[in-house]
Amino acid sequence: MRTKLLRPDRSHRSNLSTESERTVNARRQILRTLATTTACAVLLGAPWTAAQAQGDYPAKPIHLIVPFGAGSTPDVFARLVGDQASKTLGQPIVVENRAGAGGNIGTGAVAKAAPDGYTIGVSITGPLVNNTLIYKNLPYDPFKDLAPITFGVHQGNVLAVSNSLHVDNMKQLMELLRKNPGKYNYASVGVGTLSQLSMEAIKALTHSYVVQVPYASSPAAVMSVIQGDTQMVSLAPLAVMPQVEAGKMKVIAVSTAKRLPQLPNVPTFRESGVPLDGSAWIGVVAPAGTPKPIIDKLNAAFVAAMRDPAIVSKLRAQYMEPEPGTPAQFEAFMKAELAKWGPIIKRAGIKAD
Known part of the structure; x- marks a missing residue:
């Protein structure tokens, strides 16, 4: 009696193969979709993050x-x-x-x-x-x-002078500078600041030479006048008035077009013969x-x-x-x-x- 060999069911194998292919294709499609979504997120993410950052601003000191x-x-x-x-x-x-x-x-x-x-x-x-x-x-x-x-x-500048100059007004200061070109120094807080430009206007009017000595800050410039390294300075009142009130300096003019309400007795540059007004x-x-x-x-x-x-x-x-x-x-x-x-x-x- 011969034993009958059973042959594999090829239709079953075919069905498995088809299902596997479908699974692989589905996975590939999912991966392609994810890749596309990720790419879009990368492209769109930067402006969204920047906008979000601006919306959250400031988020730190x-x-x-x-x-x-x-x-x-x-x-x-x-x-x-x-x-x-x-x-x-x-x-x-x-x-x-x-x-x-x-x-x-x-x-x-x-x-x-x-x-x-x-x-x-x-x-x-x-x-x-x-x-x-x-x-x-x-x-x-x-x-x-x-x-x-x-x-x-x-903030208007005030022109303050050393007590050692023995001048009480702009007219006296200008006369002193005319008679002594190059003898005196003025302090400033740097080239191009109103503290320099106001003094340069005075120099032009007196046809004299006054040496500029620049300092890194207004307190340092004021201290230079008190110590005698310079003899005059044009600075904001905040930097000058404490020393003036202490009797260590004297204010003779202000740079504003009108007198300062806080200093009604101090004349303007224009009132003192210097055609200049300006604000620091x-x-x-x-x-x-x-x-x-x-x-x-x-x-x-x-x-x-x-x-x-x-x-x-x-x-x-x-x-x-x-x-x-x-x-x-x-x-x-x-x-x-x-x-x-x-x-x-x-x-x-x-x-x-």
Whole structure:
């Protein structure tokens, strides 16, 4: 009796093969779908993350660079207004002093910082406007490398002299300089600042030579007059008046178009025969390229701070008049200042090495 061998059921094998192929194809389709989805996520993820980051801004402390030393008027402004603005932003604002080169070092540090809103700065006329005409190789362009946030405050300069000069007014000072060209020094907080430009105007009128001695901060400049290293200085009242009230210096004129309410008996430069008026102003800036939503948040916080009644009172007590506004207004003001001081700088031949 022969045993009948059973042959494999080929139809069953065929069915298994078909099912396996279907499973593999299905898996391949899933992988292709996942790959496509991942690619889209990569392409779309960057702008979404940036938008989310701006929406969450600020998520950490903000560094506010001051290009002058501690105790200077920009430093006082930064700490007073920055502290109030931090309450609106919900994050600390940490002040960093980076003095030197008439404000160029600190202002340049802001220009070169990452445009993410976590490094901003305050600065003044020289490094934001005048130094573009004075420095041959300025390491930044304030009109291209910085983004205005808001104008801060106006503050007129006062011209203070050493008691050793024995002068009581501008007329007497100018006569003394005419008779003694090159004998006296004046302190400044750097080339291109109002502290220099106001003295250069006096030099031009007296046809005399007075040596400029620049200092890294207004307190250092004031101390140089008291110690006798220099004999006169044109600075914001905040830096000068404590020493004047202590009897160590004497104020003879103010640079503003009108007399200061806090110093009604001190005449203006124009009243004293010097055709000049100007403000040692302060503004707030960020690196160029900082996203507009971040600039808008910073603007809103700093403007609110400078409109707070308590802050306004404190600023005015420091001889500062707040005038916050939009970034566009601040930019227009900077351009107007360049048009105003440019001819004076060129006529005086003011240059820095």
